[in-house]
Amino acid sequence: MDVRTLCLGILALGDASGYEIKKMVAEGSFSFFSEASYGSIYPALTKLTDEGFVTCRAMSQNKRPDKKVYSLTEKGQRALTDQLRKAPGPDKNRSEFLAALLFAEAVSPDRVSDLVNERIEDHDTRIRSLEALLADDMSPASRFVLEYGVAMQKAALSYLQNHQDDLLAQITNSGEAAE
Amino acid sequence: MDVRTLCLGILALGDASGYEIKKMVAEGSFSFFSEASYGSIYPALTKLTDEGFVTCRAMSQNKRPDKKVYSLTEKGQRALTDQLRKAPGPDKNRSEFLAALLFAEAVSPDRVSDLVNERIEDHDTRIRSLEALLADDMSPASRFVLEYGVAMQKAALSYLQNHQDDLLAQITNSGEAAE
């Protein structure tokens, strides 16, 4: 999903500024399945405005810099609906951790144990921060997505906890057997 | 993880040609946590050769085009080990499905049910294809990673199965309440 569509979709949930969109993808329910930087969001919003998919109004604020609040137009809604009619592309799960595990086995097997332990810590932290985002006033889909995220983190955590001893024992064995 | 490091790591598991590397990331155990196209793999291998991280020998084959088989050099191994010493970056889970769910709620709630059902089918298919890759002669880490993938797919599947009714009921309700 490109940044254009991401902006369109977020604006379908409510008006927002570029800064707010960035915060949503960096910290909100969006954070664990999407990403975008200012350097892509601001230009995307400008272009979407030029093309008539969104409108922009300036809001001067008390003791704060001015904001540009964007709203979806009807044309923008149609474009988004068209996008959603298509089947979503497959998930892209890029994991340096899993790659590192595979490679470490070949080149520095001692590292494997550390990698797994650090990863278990990570999951603990992430589960807590996702659960902290759960609020009473969320939309059903937001809650569903967040809880999906929590479920995934917990599944990964428990897989690692239940299989790490096995993995380490096997790596140690095959290491010794090869000598 | 950039394509350079990916190539270095795969070559640490054994010699391979560019074509074989591509197949591994597209179909093998790597497929669900990494990706790369020929257009990035071939130039990366050329550059790695120029820089002395890998060596290349041409292999003529019977009734098949020639192959260029790459091997990791000592320098390449050191570079890879250095990379692995660093903590792996966080996973990047980009999901058009989850985004579509959130956006569909706002703009075309009828689509939500279809999205979830199609997704459940997808998981079924993917679980079977991952399990088909499990073989007896895999290295411990390869097996661990593949089974991790299966565990994740199963967790996602069962989350969707257990919560879809809930989600649909809530969306229908809030839709009616708003009218």
Added chain:
DNA sequence: TCTTCCATGTAAGAGGTTACATGATTGA
């Protein structure tokens, strides 16, 4: 006083993908 938050934007560059070009062989 220093850092963080608010807020918007640009330019350069990194890092990829897609489409093309080529061509023999094998299986349906």
Added chain:
DNA sequence: TCAATCATGTAACCTCTTACATGGAAGA
């Protein structure tokens, strides 16, 4: 006969990130 598999490579293009520029207000 037609598609798929094996096999390597290039060039154009696209998208996004990083780093920079600016500056006031609030909190520690």
